[in-house]
Ligand SMILES: O=P(O)(O)OC[C@H]1O[C@](O)(COP(=O)(O)O)[C@@H](O)[C@@H]1O
Ligand SMILES: [Mg+2]
């Protein structure tokens with residue numbers, strides 16, 4: 001992978017296109033479309049509070065969650081931007097009950113990629129001006145090109161992803177992604193609307209001192225998770241670790257990747273399989289984590305080896321610095 005200081009995202013995509021095993025330019029066009037939609041959503045996020053984009057949209061999604069206006073806006077922007085550029089044959093989104101088929105009957109379009117997105121991650125933070133994100137995951141379809149996509153094209157294990165990434169709309173706006181050859185971060189210069197390579201070859205420190213979990217749900221957690229949280233809080237050596245939980249997966253992950261840490265959303269007696277969705281939250285973050293020398297597990301299984309069964313299925317999620325995730329697994333193993 002070639003990194004040049006002050007390289008723009010557009011230049012980076014072109015220059016590294018050939019290092020991608022399936023390079024036909026289609027994936028480059030796809031990443032470029034995501035870049036464009038991210039800028040449009042960023043513009044709206046930045047002026048939230050000035051325009052009527054805060055609050056609930058009045059609908060609920062298939063997860064039974066109240067959709068925020070920004071959820072709906074971001075969903076439309078990403079879907080329209082991808083669909084209008086005829087570079088994908090299907091899209092699945094947190095905000096759509098079922099997957100969307102694109103251009104399937106048009107012989108001219110031999111699109112071979114499907115995209116899964118969480119258009120706005122951290123929705124509970126939108127109205128309180130705390131950083132939020134967008135998450136995307138890209139696969140090659142498994143059904144024949146030129147035929148309508150099927151559920152099978154979306155229910156692929158994470159280890160089949162060809163690319164994944166996120167946008168974080170925070171103190172600055174960054175797009176971070178991988179095509180299986182390391183993780184690179186690009187910061188938006190809002191003055192000229194261009195993303196620049198600011199974080200080449202991002203790596204999770206093997207050890208960290210930050211743990212991120214919603215401790216308000218502590219008493220419902222599995223005993224192994226409780227023991228690990230207690231371990232993090234013990235006054236021994238470089239512990240106690242610092243507790244940091246933004247409540248936006250993208251932002252917690254991003255901070256932990258830079259500083260070293262572990263994010264946990266366990267299953268509990270309340271949320272049987274946890275809260276986070278395998279296909280458009282856990283798999284893309286797991287691909288990034290592993291490409292950045294980190295780990296991602298469901299507790300017993302490597303996240304990217306889980307065979308999906310449903311579009312919106314939830315799984316327990318533990319992700320971050322290698323030695324911290326391994327330590328957590330030691331505690332979980334005790335009870336298996
Ligand atoms: O409020 P809780 O239960 O701790 O959940 C917070 C988690 O839920 C999420 O907001 C779920 O994502 P969405 O906002 O995309 O639904 C994660 O970003 C975050 O880490
Ligand atoms: Mg989310």
Ligand SMILES: [Mg+2]
Pocket residue numbers: 071094118119120121122123
């Ligand atoms: Mg969301």
